[in-house]
Amino acid sequence: MPLGFDAPFAEAVRHLAELGYDGVEVQVRETTARDADAMLRTTESSGMEILGVGTGPVAAQDHLTLTDPSPDVRRHAFDRLRDAARLAGALGVPLTLGQARGTFLPGLEDVQRAWAERAVRQLAEEAASVGSRLLIEPQSRGNTSLWNTPDQALAVMTALGVPAGLVLDTHHLEAEGVDSVQAVTDHTLLTGCLQLAAPGTRGPLAVGDHRLPALLQALRRGGFTGWLTLEHTQDGDSFRAAARSWTALADAAATLAQRTPAP
Numbered sequence: 001m002p003l004g005f006d007a008p009f010a011e012a013v014r015h016l017a018e019l020g021y022d023g024v025e026v027q028v029r030e031t032t033a034r035d036a037d038a039m040l041r042t043t044e045s046s047g048m049e050i051l052g053v054g055t056g057p058v059a060a061q062d063h064l065t066l067t068d069p070s071p072d073v074r075r076h077a078f079d080r081l082r083d084a085a086r087l088a089g090a091l092g093v094p095l096t097l098g099q100a101r102g103t104f105l106p107g108l109e110d111v112q113r114a115w116a117e118r119a120v121r122q123l124a125e126e127a128a129s130v131g132s133r134l135l136i137e138p139q140s141r142g143n144t145s146l147w148n149t150p151d152q153a154l155a156v157m158t159a160l161g162v163p164a165g166l167v168l169d170t171h172h173l174e175a176e177g178v179d180s181v182q183a184v185t186d187h188t189l190l191t192g193c194l195q196l197a198a199p200g201t202r203g204p205l206a207v208g209d210h211r212l213p214a215l216l217q218a219l220r221r222g223g224f225t226g227w228l229t230l231e232h233t234q235d236g237d238s239f240r241a242a243a244r245s246w247t248a249l250a251d252a253a254a255t256l257a258q259r260t261p262a263p
Contacts, residue, residue, distance in 0.1 A: 065102030089130025188222025205248035212252030
């Protein structure tokens with residue numbers, strides 16, 4: 001994944017543990033629940049946790065979406081996502097859904113929306129039945145035609161009556177003209193994951209990013225219980241990119257602590 005740590009799983013986990021990270025969100029392509037034990041052994045050996053299962057490669061690498069005009073492709077996409085849900089259940093973590101929703105074709109918008117809504121309802125029910133929880137990520141229109149803002153995602157969740165939450169991504173929020181701090185403030189309790197990247201470049205975080213203390217403060221005030229994911233370009237060196245983002249977050253936390261009066 002171009003936005004993930006570029007190394008074999010065990011190596012990535014070891015390096016991230018060295019930097020001080022607590023856990024990883026794993027992006028899966030064809031992984032199933034059978035792989036859960038091996039994944040847990042790998043992370044636990046480095047003192048890490050698996051915090052979530054992402055499904056980005058299903059669409060990004062294999063071009064499988066829930067709104068493809070081909071019934072076979074839609075079926076294949078759903079099967080992959082269902083396997084990912086079962087893996088998430090075996091790991092005891094949430095499942096995230098983004099780009100695999102797909103994009104509309106002229107004249108097929110209504111039927112494609114119906115395909116997506118039916119599949120997402122089934123996926124949310126599958127995730128809940130195995131002890132996971134579906135988190136829908138609002139993404140920009142460059143990635144998907146469906147549910148591009150938090151309000152749109154919440155509206156469909158309510159209409160479908162599914163047990164789901166949100167993933168908020170600063171890159172996609174900003175691409176849609178949504179203020180990321182306001183979005184986090186408004187939706188903290190429904191947010192299972194906040195994905196972070198530098199504004200504009202979608203690169204590693206930088207020390208002095210004015211958004212970071214405000215985002216951390218909004219999460220704290222809202223009682224956030226999820227996880228932060230660094231989802232950004234790697235600039236040719238994943239270890240260095242992860243170190244830069246870690247330093248920026250640590251600096252933001254220190255800045256916020258200085259601003260917060262002692263009890």
